[in-house]
Amino acid sequence: MRHLTAALAATTTLVTAAAALTAPAQAGTAALTPPPSSPSPALPSPASEPPSSASVKVRPGTSKGTGALTPIAGADRLVAPLGVDPACPARIDIGLRSDAKKAGYATAAIEVDKPLTASRAMLTSYLPPGYELSAKLLVAVPPGTAEGTYGLRLRTTTKRSLEVPVEVMTVDRLDNGGNFALRRPVTASSQHTNANYPPCSVADGDRSSNGWAGGNGWNDATARAFPDTVAIALGGARQISRVDLYTLDTERYPAYRYGVRDWDVQAQVGGQWQTVAQVRGNTAGTVRSDFAPVTADAVRVVALASNGANDYTRIIEVEVR
Numbered sequence: 001m002r003h004l005t006a007a008l009a010a011t012t013t014l015v016t017a018a019a020a021l022t023a024p025a026q027a028g029t030a031a032l033t034p035p036p037s038s039p040s041p042a043l044p045s046p047a048s049e050p051p052s053s054a055s056v057k058v059r060p061g062t063s064k065g066t067g068a069l070t071p072i073a074g075a076d077r078l079v080a081p082l083g084v085d086p087a088c089p090a091r092i093d094i095g096l097r098s099d100a101k102k103a104g105y106a107t108a109a110i111e112v113d114k115p116l117t118a119s120r121a122m123l124t125s126y127l128p129p130g131y132e133l134s135a136k137l138l139v140a141v142p143p144g145t146a147e148g149t150y151g152l153r154l155r156t157t158t159k160r161s162l163e164v165p166v167e168v169m170t171v172d173r174l175d176n177g178g179n180f181a182l183r184r185p186v187t188a189s190s191q192h193t194n195a196n197y198p199p200c201s202v203a204d205g206d207r208s209s210n211g212w213a214g215g216n217g218w219n220d221a222t223a224r225a226f227p228d229t230v231a232i233a234l235g236g237a238r239q240i241s242r243v244d245l246y247t248l249d250t251e252r253y254p255a256y257r258y259g260v261r262d263w264d265v266q267a268q269v270g271g272q273w274q275t276v277a278q279v280r281g282n283t284a285g286t287v288r289s290d291f292a293p294v295t296a297d298a299v300r301v302v303a304l305a306s307n308g309a310n311d312y313t314r315i316i317e318v319e320v321r
């Protein structure tokens with residue numbers, strides 16, 4: 001069964017990678033995403049796009065001609081917090097670089113120490129010399145996993161391997177950089193039927209809109225109906241005076257059309273929500289709100305209006321200091 005699953009995964013990957021390589025003038029990192037289309041009210045919501053976490057990207061380069069196939073990772077370690085919403089697992093970019101003389105199939109097996117689980121068991125594609133292949137890998141930490149360091153390994157068919165330590169720790173032990181919201185529990189007024197927009201993604205530590213439709217931002221479920229709310233528990237009473245909101249903002253989906261326009265920032269003080277900041281008429285991707293310090297155990301964003309025709313609330317990240 002395991003063999004069959006791997007074979008199926010490999011087939012799917014080959015098809016997508018082959019499509020990427022034949023796309024004209026699209027050999028860059030965005031090869032697998034559709035070409036940008038001009039923004040118009042008729043555009044479907046980005047919420048209808050497939051998850052980018054499932055895609056494999058191919059990047060051109062120059063082969064050193066050594067014949068080697070080298071496993072690569074986007075970071076030298078991965079921190080995987082314990083007890084977080086399973087809809088927002090730890091993520092890392094993994095890939096393969098080919099220094100072959102000729103094009104061929106590049107394959108790596110992906111192994112992770114139990115009880116952790118990885119979203120794919122294999123990475124494979126037809127790869128020209130000098131090209132790099134990359135994909136997002138999700139690493140899940142089951143409840144009850146002991147804290148500590150676990151191994152994540154990429155093994156190629158040419159016997160090269162790369163080990164990335166996965167550090168499992170409680171949220172309280174994370175280096176949050178002063179952001180009290182990081183990896184804390186998130187609740188939202190609604191959740192899109194597409195599972196790629198989970199509320200927990202607004203506190204996953206990833207501010208980049210490039211992860212949109214890949215599990216890195218919240219899209220509510222009630223188009224043209226406001227308010228929409230997303231609340232983050234802070235893990236205890238914290239003195240706070242600043243909230244940074246990152247709304248959807250990419251070249252294809254700019255904030256002035258797809259981002260949140262009007263919202264209130266509220267802090268829960270002594271069990272009561274109080275408005276500490278208001279933003280109106282926003283067209284930017286990032287907005288910082290400073291306010292007089294309050295001691296709060298939760299923060300919520302009350303979205304009142306969005307820019308653009310689809311009128312969803314789309315939030316990539318909320319940071320609280």
Ligand SMILES: [Ca+2]
Pocket residue numbers: 201202203204205206207208216217316317
């Ligand atoms: Ca995020």
